Amino acid sequence: MNCIRFYRSLIALALLFSGIGAGYAQQIDSMVNLYGERYPQEKIYVHFDKPAYNTGETIWFKSYLFAGIVPSPISKNFYAELVDQQGKVLQQKILPIYEGSSAGSFDLPANLPPTIIFRAYTTWMLNFDTSFLFSKTIRILNKTVAVAPAATTPQSGAKQTGAKQPATASQGGASSNPSSAVTLRFFPEGGDLVTGLESVVAVKVTDEFGLPVSAEGAIKEAAGATVATFGTVHDGMGRFTIEPQAGKTYYAEWTDEKKQTHKTPLPVAKQTGVVIQCAPTGSRQAFIIRRSQDAPEDLKTLYLLGYFNSQVVYKARLNLQQNFMVSGSIPLEGIPTGMLQMTLFDANWKPIAERINFVNKEDYFFTTRVVPIAKSTERRAKNSLVIDVPDTLKSNLSIAITDAGLSKADPDADNIVSHLLLSGDLRGYIHNPYYYLTGNDDTVRSHLDLVMLTNGWRRFKWDELEAGKLPVIKFPRENYLSLSATLTGVLPNQVPKNTQINVFLQAKDSSRQLFFLSIDSSGKFQQDGLVFFDTVSVFYQFNNNKYLANKSVVNFTNGTHKSPTLIKPDSAWRVPMPIDTSLLSRGKYFASEADRLRPELEKKIKTLETVTVKAKTKTKIQQMDERYTSGLFSGGDATTFDLTDDVAALGAMNIFTYLQGRVAGLQIQAGGGQTSLQWRGATPSLFLNEMPVDVTAIENIPVTDIAYVKAFRPPFFGAVGGGAGGAIAIYTKKGGDVSSNTSNIGGLDKSRLSGYAVPKEFYSPDYSKEVTNADLPDIRTTLYWQPYILTDKSNHKITLTFYNNDVSKRIRIILEGMNEEGQLTRVEKIIE
Structure with a gap:
């Protein structure tokens, strides 16, 4: 899935533009391409160690950041937040991005609601449609699960509902059975039903949690005559064909899987218009376009635009002056796996229909082998794995090894493949999205096309593009942290040009960095591209300017985005489905054991502290490390x-x-x-x-x-x-001792500045050696977590060792990652 291969082989035009509309075509065409070049869209996937947690545990996560189809080079700061269902930000972490990825953790307090939202973004993403920020509902197992009323639940992910989208699917009404929370919705292909034109209509049936429901029924005229029948064929989705007649209205009479009957009206057909029908045919994407016989002049010359990853790959002028129908196909050579969007415009370049299609070239995977070389589920037994990436490209992987009962497959959850290729580009909830990428046979392709028909996708506001209007960038690209100083107390004209301020950054352990900052055109002093953690003391002094030193106050910031403490709840924060009883039981078991052992552990720790001080001596290397290193330089893999x-x-x-x-x-x-x-x-x-x-x-x-x-x-x-x-x-x-230099730097003013969240090291005991508190029960639910496994042509085999806890008899291994060209990998194994 090489982006260079794609961008160097954009599709040749199937039908050439000529005559009226060519000027508008150039405007739209160039604006789409300009949008893609200047405003590439980022998307995030987050790998968690497991899908559900008890209070008091740690959420371990690794983020993968893409721009288009490759690891993103745009953003350098990653923002992660824990938010409750009302939008209150409970915790926030800011982390540096390394090779399109970052890693961190959240420690969960005891007082948490039964569900929280993990929200992640970069500031670059805030410039565009925030519906595409990453969010995931996190279950807290040892709490009573409260389910919100069905009326508050977005049935298909309300990223889709309520949005003003002129060429997206119309929707029918909800079920007329008030005792049922099951809902049927209609999605005419291209956007609208048109009188006298045969159209494909997709259906989607969901329950109060937005989960799929099976159903079957008939489409009837108001008088009761049946004109079509339908049934769901996969995950609550199906389709039927109808040709609406003038003056008639239609409704669906249908039965859900619990044998309850419902009535739902179809969208009202437009009197005149255009419909589009698509079908993949091997190496081409075929389409048929029909117009009404009495269509106005602006529907007799049409324009079709196809684009992939915000780059125009196809454009055609369609002449329907004499004919009521035209067909064609878009060649797919050179287009990698991903979303191909087709938008149909009238003669005045107003969008009238839209269709998304998924191109699956099966070129997105790279091979990774996870081979257990020593495995056992016995108490505290040793397990060893070899991770082998037989490729010359650099890869960036993460692995989670957990109790299998607490990491059961979560139908709400994406994985790295399905999210970055499919669901991360769509509006609305996709149930079990990875299924659509497990094969490419006719059945899977047909089911995937139902997803395309029933989920909205929109990156462009066509009226703004036609007017030459581009997005307003409120949040410029960040280059890691900044040391930014702003003067108050003096007027801008009182600050001479070339004024310089000398700044020392001093960490808690006395390590220092020195900077000489000059004033810029905006009246600020700034140095970006910095990486520091926790909080630092800032000592500063003006260089040969006593007036500024006496009159001005210097305010320092680190240049990061300040998230509000309360954000507007997102309709994508779904009410979670009822929890699996075995998962709930397993979670409660671990939680009760943790509560039972906590007093004993605290007592043991106090005893061990006394024993350790008297009995243990530090090695010379440990003493040197304590004496000379600090912060990230302390400890580590060195x-x-x-x-x-x-x-x-x-x-x-x-x-x-x-x-x-x-x-x-x-x-x-x-x-x-x-x-x-x-x-x-x-x-x-x-x-x-x-x-x-x-x-x-x-x-x-x-x-x-x-x-x-x-x-x-x-x-x-x-x-x-x-x-x-x-x-x-x-x-x-x-x-002398390092501590003698930690108090202050004589004669300089002082401030404080926050850096990145302090990294936390995952604890994995080695039972082949002495282990603190080895006599206490081991009830760890996450046995091993490693967010960064890096391979290349000279280092493609990595051996990992971990030890089982006291209770797990089934262990789940999930490895995910990407390589430098944007190909993806995922391996899941069970040890039992």
Whole structure:
């Protein structure tokens, strides 16, 4: 699914424009392409460790961010929120995006409602239709589940209902049986029924939760004569054909799966108009367009536009002056898997019908093998897996290993394939969306086409495009965090040009960064592209300007979006379906065990704290790490070197010659007066006492002045850009304790600034070694979580080890991810 392959092979025109309308065509055509080039649409998928949680647990998540059909290079900040059903924001996390992905966690408090919403977005997405922000209902298992009245529930995901869409499907009324919450809705193909023209009409039958219901019935005239019959064929959806007659109205008389009878009126047919009918035929997308015999002049010349990923791939001028029908087909060569939209315009370029189609080239998958090499469901047994990606492309994966009873398949849930290719581009709820991508036979294609007919999709406001109006960008692209300073207390003309402010950022552990900020044209001082976590102290001083130092107040911000504490509830926040009884029982078991063990655990921790202080001594490396490192530099996946006791370091020309051959995967080449470093195909970031530096700043430092070195394996999030090449942190020797420097920087004003959410490390016990509290029952529901598994051509096999808890007899493994060209992978396995 290579985007370069797509963009270099846009479809040739099947029918050439000529005569009237060509000028408007150029306007619409160029505006659509401009929209796609300047305003690419991002979409998010989030991989959770499991679909439901108890209070007191941690939600672990990994996000994947796409723009079109490839990992998004646009946004650098990821926003995640927990929201209640009334729109109150309970928690928010801001995280850095690394190679189109990010990872984080939420700790759940004890006082939570039975359902909460996980909401995720980038600020770039806020510039467009917010219906496409990511949201998922999270179940809290150890609470009484409250179900809202059916009247408040969007039956098909109200991203679709209530929207003003001139060329989308019309809908019939609800059931006339007041005792039933089952609803039947009609979707004429292209948007409208037209008198005298045969049309395909899709039906969708749902219950109060928006879930599919089987039904069958008949379409009748007002007088009672049957003109068509229908039945649902897959997940509450079906279709029938009807040719409305002048002066007649129609209704459906139907029976649901519980044998209850209903009556629902059909949409009223327009007296004149145009209908479109589509059908895939192998390598082409065929269409038939019909108009009324007495259609006005503006319906006798039509224009058809086809576009994929906001790029025009087909355009045609259709002459219906003499004929009432025209047919054609769109060649699909060069179009990858995804949504193809067709919009039909009248002679004045007003949209009159719209149809979406799904092109399935089955080119979106890359192979990943998950092979258990040691497996057991015995108490605290060891399990080992090999993850093999036999590909030369870089891949970015995440894996969740959980108790299978608490991670049962959730019909509300997408996976990475179905969301990024299908449901993330559609309005409305799609039941079990992955089914439509498990095959490409005639049956699955027919069922998928019903989804296309019954779910709205709209990216463009055609009247605005025709007028040459483009989106207003209220939220510019973010480049990680900013150090932004605004002056108050002085007028803008009192701030001389080239004014500079000196700023120190100091973390809680005393690590510092120094910046020299100059005033910009807007009167602000700003440095973007920064990555720091938690809160930092900001010390600042004006450079040779006592007037500003005495008169002005400096306000610092980190440049991120400030979400309101209360947001408007989204109609896509569905009332969840009744919970599976076995899942509920399993969740309550784990919750009750956690409550039972909590007092004993707290008591044990207090006892262990006393014992640990007296009995345990720290290793020299642990002492060095505590003495020299801080924040993200503390701990982590790194190779460490204590040079204070290393005789070999004394003979090294510089620190790079010392490190050669000592760090697996790190390549160091010296020659021609230059030193170059590479790790997994990227250049490692370099830090001297946790401040970013370049090679020349380090290679001239005498090795005898260096106390401690840490080589962090890729990725390293403390580096600008996500640290794809890892990082090397070098610490020079110091005599006094670090804490002596943490109080202040003399003579400078001080402020505070928030950074990214502090990363939390997933705890996975190793029962082959000594484990704290090993005598207490192990009732972990998530046995293993690893949000970043990175592979490439030289490192395509990864071995993981985890241990079972005390109670799980069935273990579920779910691995998902993407590669650098946007292909996707998903593997699910059960150990039992």
